[in-house]
Amino acid sequence: MPIPMTSNQVLNREFFEIRAKILQLAASFDRLNRADGSVDGDPRLSLVHEALAVLASTQEDRAEQIQLLFSRQYEDDWREKFDLASTE
Amino acid sequence: MYYIDPHIHMVSRTTDDYETLAKMGCVALSEPAFWAGFDRGSAESFRDYFRQLTEVEPKRAAQYGIQHFTWLCINAKEAENVTLSREVIALIPDFLDCPNVLGIGEIGLNKNTKNEATIFAEHLELAVKYEQQILIHTPHLEDKYQGTRMILDMLCDDSRIDRSRVLVDHVEEHTVRHVLEEGFWAGMTLYPVTKCTPQRACDIIEMYGPERLMANSAGDWGPSKPTAIPDLILEMRRRGHPESLIRKVVYENAIEFFSQSQGFNFKAPDANETAASS
Ligand SMILES: [Zn+2]
Numbered sequence: 001m002p003i004p005m006t007s008n009q010v011l012n013r014e015f016f017e018i019r020a021k022i023l024q025l026a027a028s029f030d031r032l033n034r035a036d037g038s039v040d041g042d043p044r045l046s047l048v049h050e051a052l053a054v055l056a057s058t059q060e061d062r063a064e065q066i067q068l069l070f071s072r073q074y075e076d077d078w079r080e081k082f083d084l085a086s087t088e
Numbered sequence: 089m090y091y092i093d094p095h096i097h098m099v100s101r102t103t104d105d106y107e108t109l110a111k112m113g114c115v116a117l118s119e120p121a122f123w124a125g126f127d128r129g130s131a132e133s134f135r136d137y138f139r140q141l142t143e144v145e146p147k148r149a150a151q152y153g154i155q156h157f158t159w160l161c162i163n164a165k166e167a168e169n170v171t172l173s174r175e176v177i178a179l180i181p182d183f184l185d186c187p188n189v190l191g192i193g194e195i196g197l198n199k200n201t202k203n204e205a206t207i208f209a210e211h212l213e214l215a216v217k218y219e220q221q222i223l224i225h226t227p228h229l230e231d232k233y234q235g236t237r238m239i240l241d242m243l244c245d246d247s248r249i250d251r252s253r254v255l256v257d258h259v260e261e262h263t264v265r266h267v268l269e270e271g272f273w274a275g276m277t278l279y280p281v282t283k284c285t286p287q288r289a290c291d292i293i294e295m296y297g298p299e300r301l302m303a304n305s306a307g308d309w310g311p312s313k314p315t316a317i318p319d320l321i322l323e324m325r326r327r328g329h330p331e332s333l334i335r336k337v338v339y340e341n342a343i344e345f346f347s348q349s350q351g352f353n354f355k356a357p358d359a360n361e362t363a364a365s366s
Contacts, residue, residue, distance in 0.1 A: 003294045004328035013326075063288065067262035071233035072200075078238055082202040084209075 089335060090357060091317050092342035093117040095194070095223070095257055095275055095304035098145050098156070099137075105307070105314050110152035112318045115357050118346065119145060120159040120194035120223050125309050127166055131175035134162065138179075142186035155354055157346065159193030159223045160184070167198075167207035177207075177214055184218055190349040191215065193223025194257060197235040200227060209242060212249065221349045222254045226263065228282055236263040240270055253348050257304065260284055264292055268300060273345050277306040278316035286320040290327060298336050302345070 003010070032039065039045050051066045059065065079085070096117050098106070109117070119141060121134075128134060141158040149156035160183055162176040183189060195211040197204045215222050227235035239256065243249050256267045257275035260283065267274040276292060277283040284292070289303050307314030317338055324334045346352040 001294050001297050061261075063291070064261040067260055068233060070230055071262065072230050074234040074237040076237075076241070078200075079205075079241070082205060084202065084205055 089113050089321060089331070089338070090115045091321065091338040093305055093307075093314075093317055094255070094302050094342045094345075095120060095277065095306050096314060097122055097306070097308040098149065099140055100309035101307055101314055103148060103151075106149055106152045106154060109314060110154055112315055114154055114317070116155040116157065116342075116354055117149070118157040118159065118190055118223075118342075120225070121161050121163065122194060122225070122308065123163045123165040127169070128172075131172060131179060134176045135179055138183045142183055142188060146188050153357070157188045157190045157349075157352060157354075159191050160189060161192050161195045161211055162207065163194065164196045164198035164204050164208070164225055164227075167195075168201060168203045170203050170206060173207040174210070177210055180214060181218065184220065187351060187353065189351045190346055191221030191223060191253075191351075193221075193255075194225035195222065196225035197227050197239060198225075198231070200231055200235045200238055205238065205242070208239070212242065212246060216246075216248045221346075222249075224254065224256045226256060226258045228258075232258070232260065233262050236266065240266055240272075243272070244270055255302070255345060258283060258306070259292075261288070261292065264296060264301075268296060273300045273302065273341075276301070276303045278303060278313070278320060279306055280311050280313060286316065286323040289320055290323045290329075293324070293333075293337060298333055298341070300341070300345075301337060302341050303337060 005013075047069060051069055054062055054065045054069065090113050093109070093114055094117070096119060098117065098119050121137065121141060124137070138160055141160065145158070146156040160180050162173045167173045180192070192211055192215040195208055197208060212222070214220070224239060226232055226239060236256070236259070243251070243254060251271035252273070255273040255275055258277045259267050259274045260276070264274050264276070276289045278286055278289055283306070293301060303317055303320050305314050305316035306312060307316070313319070321334055321338060343354060346354065
């Protein structure tokens with residue numbers, strides 16, 4: 001189903017919103033830097049940097065990819081690990 | 089525009105919220121049983137909760153012309169206590185014939201543990217035995233993807249489950265396709281910070297189409313917005329979507345899905361006028 005707006009209309013409507021959200025992020029990173037201590041080794045920060053790379057890419061499913069990045073892995077043998085029988 | 093909120097926890101909301109919902113066009117809602125914000129001490133506590141859901145809330149809603157429907161279960165968080173869960177499951181059949189009960193829910197997973205999966209499977213047995221519809225909670229944040237896939241594994245392995253009678257809730261960009269492709273209904277929860285925004289929900293409707301897709305507020309005792317569906321209606325209008333599409337997502341889809349339950353004796357507010365004019 002198409003979005004009933006042109007890309008120009010979307011940009012007109014959302015430009016200031018995008019700008020504001022980027023500024024929020026920039027200020028968050030500045031705040032992290034200004035605060036005492038270091039979170040350099042924190043795995044959450046690496047995830048954030050990976051997410052920023054997805055954001056800056058041109059792929060079409062960036063929201064989905066970022067969701068997956070922040071998700072625990074699914075393994076299809078989870079029932080064997082839990083020792084739970086499948087109903088089949 | 090009339091709308092139905094298919095997932096909202098009114099026991100946690102004030103009577104003023106009922107009034108606001110009514111003013112915004114809400115004509116019916118469905119309230120799944122959930123976690124109260126603390127672990128309850130005994131099964132009797134759940135019996136009282138089920139009385140609240142089947143006796144008290146329908147009356148509170150009716151004062152504002154809202155029809156109240158409900159779902160019964162022990163939620164995924166308290167399902168970690170297997171003994172308590174089995175006691176609660178045993179008392180659910182006493183309530184299944186109450187006039188506003190739509191089925192078993194919101195069952196699901198929380199931290200994707202073995203105990204949660206065990207109790208989820210036992211709820212499925214209950215639903216199959218009593219031919220009930222099922223409403224499913226999927227986990228939050230980093231647990232959502234894994235938990236949703238585990239839930240789909242359990243549902244899809246059981247050939248007795250009629251997929252068109254199951255609603256999988258709290259879907260987002262990374263889980264909605266799996267749910268819809270397997271033939272289930274999907275619900276998007278419009279919830280600040282941890283779930284979907286009206287804008288992203290509108291994106292998902294555009295990407296996947298309106299079939300078997302609904303939106304809800306999941307308003308509860310936490311930071312949530314019971315009037316989130318009107319926000320989605322506004323977003324869809326601002327983008328230029330037709331009223332017929334909006335109405336399908338926020339009203340007609342809920343009627344189509346819930347109508348598979350015996351307990352859904354819904355009377356559309358405009359039913360008499362439609363009958364008179366046709
Ligand atoms: Zn809920």
